[in-house]
Amino acid sequence: MSDELKKGLEGVLVAESSLSFIDGDAGKLVYRGYDIEDLAREATFEEVVYLLWNGELPTREELSAFNESMAAERPVDDAVLDTVAALAEADEEPMAALRTLVSYLSAEDPEADADATDLDASTRKGRRITAKIPTVLAAFDRFRRGEDPVAPRDDLGHAANFLYMLTGEEPDAVAEETFDMALTLHADHGLNASTFTAMVIGSTMADVYSAVTGGVGALSGPLHGGANQDVMELLLEIDEAGEDPVEYVKRAREEREDWRVPGMGHRVYSVKDPRAVILEAKSEELGAASGDAKWYDMADAIESFFADQGLVEKGIAPNVDFYSGTVYYQLGIPVDMFTPIFAMSRVGGWLGHTLEYQAENRLIRPRARYTGEKDLDFPSIDER
Known part of the structure; x- marks a missing residue:
């Protein structure tokens, strides 16, 4: 039994499945x-x-x-x-x-x-x-x-x-x-x-x-759900302030080193999420149909900025949430x-x-590496 620690179970195979397959490098x-x-x-x-x-x-x-x-x-x-x-x-x-x-x-x-x-x-x-x-x-x-x-x-x-x-x-x-x-x-x-x-x-x-x-x-x-909501709230904040989305992102990144654009980057994909590609097209289509494409335009401008900075090539590319928020918002949700x-x-x-x-069930029961004390003498309550 291996004692190698894999925080977050990253890269650990725990089951076989025929439901879905992801190639993160090919998108x-x-x-x-x-x-x-x-x-x-x-x-x-x-x-x-x-x-x-x-x-x-x-x-x-x-x-x-x-x-x-x-x-x-x-x-x-x-x-x-x-x-x-x-x-x-x-x-x-x-x-x-x-x-x-x-x-x-x-x-x-x-x-x-x-x-x-x-x-x-x-x-x-x-x-x-x-x-x-x-x-x-x-x-x-x-x-x-x-x-x-x-x-x-x-x-x-x-x-x-x-x-x-x-x-x-x-x-x-x-x-x-x-x-x-x-x-x-x-x-x-x-x-x-x-x-x-x-x-x-x-x-x-x-x-x-x-x-x-x-x-x-x-x-x-x-850290799992909610990024689509965060994306839309960011766009609404930029719109309410009347700012250029790229300038807003630039300033936020300069002022807060740990600040991240929600919906950018993914644990699995090193390229643009294939789901984001599809939803981007639908966001643009909805904007064109309504005559108000600002939500798509704002998201597209931010993505283009990331591409120009070479960040997309480094794996910081749109995931499914980056465009799904604009789609849902335009549907009145x-x-x-x-x-x-x-x-x-x-x-x-x-x-x-x-x-x-x-x-074909088997109880999922991983282990944790113990880092606490051992062989302590039990003190009476008056000695504690």
């Missing part, structure tokens, strides 16, 4: 053998979830049945909505609210007590979680704005239904396609912190509600809902990895 992301560019442009989010959970793309009939089963699970009962309302009234942070709500959803699941070794039951529970998260998130945002929740529809896709429940209006084709694409791009990304958390919990043979709740908790940390939306998508990967690992 390549693959789900189940399919390039992310093809999936983002050709597949719906529901097709991608089916692919992640089942290992292959669905036929037309299989997709229709899967879509119907997902849509049928969208509604939540009044007790859940009462809890959503209470969290909104308490001014809970959206990710904290989601963490609570995912856990609470098990109370209305008819298979909540099914043994975790029953992977078919776990998959059905995972489908319910995936279908209901958009419902509770949209209701939470509406409650805190003093508006009644909008009931889900079964004639809209996953992406369109969420935007409809959030705004009360059916989205146009461009908004639906863009949001669906964003969900696909965030669905899985190897053993990131939240996915590994979900998998560790699953390795104890805990149920998938516990695993997803843990995933939400891990994603809420600022509140800034503090960006990370919950990340969770709404990544739940597909959390469940996929958890179920894959539980199929």
Whole structure:
């Protein structure tokens, strides 16, 4: 057994998986053998979830049945909505609210007590979680704005239904396609912190509600989720100050040596994140369609500055968050809902990895190197 210490488990192989492959040097992301560019442009989010959970793309009939089963699970009962309302009234942070709500959803699941070794039951529970998260998130945002929740529809896709429940209006084709694409791009990304958390919990043979709740908790940390919100808040701050984005970044970097532009750089990619490439194009498209391209222009100017400084060549390139924030903002989504939306998508990967690992389960149990004292004499309480 090796005693080599790998802080953060960097470079350590802990499992085998067929869900997603990342080539950080080439800027390549693959789900189940399919390039992310093809999936983002050709597949719906529901097709991608089916692919992640089942290992292959669905036929037309299989997709229709899967879509119907997902849509049928969208509604939540009044007790859940009462809890959503209470969290909104308490001014809970959206990710904290989601963490609570995912856990609470098990109370209305008819298979909540099914043994975790029953992977078919776990998959059905995972489908319910995936279908209901958009419902509770949209209701939470509406409650805190003093508006009644909008009931889900079964004639809209996953992406369109969420935007409809959030705004009360059916989205146009461009908004639906863009949001669906964003969900696909965030669905899985190897053993990131939240996915590994979900998998560790699953390795104890805990149920998938516990695993997803843990995933939400891990994603809420600022070193994992939240960079898309930070990017948008930075752009809003620059805009409010009426400053040139490049001059703002230059000054901030000069004044604070440790200051970093959010959304720049990635633990895995040494080049521009392939998901950022796709979302950059959608951000530009949305800006052109609305006649107000300032958010795209500001982000593009900052990226160009980094490229001119040679920083992109050093691996400080846009990751998925750098442009996703501008996309969500242009779709009318509140800034503090960006990370919950990340969770709404990544739940597909959390469940996929958890179920894959539980199929040939071994409890995940690493070691820590002990650095404390040994062989101390126990003193009586009067001698301490």
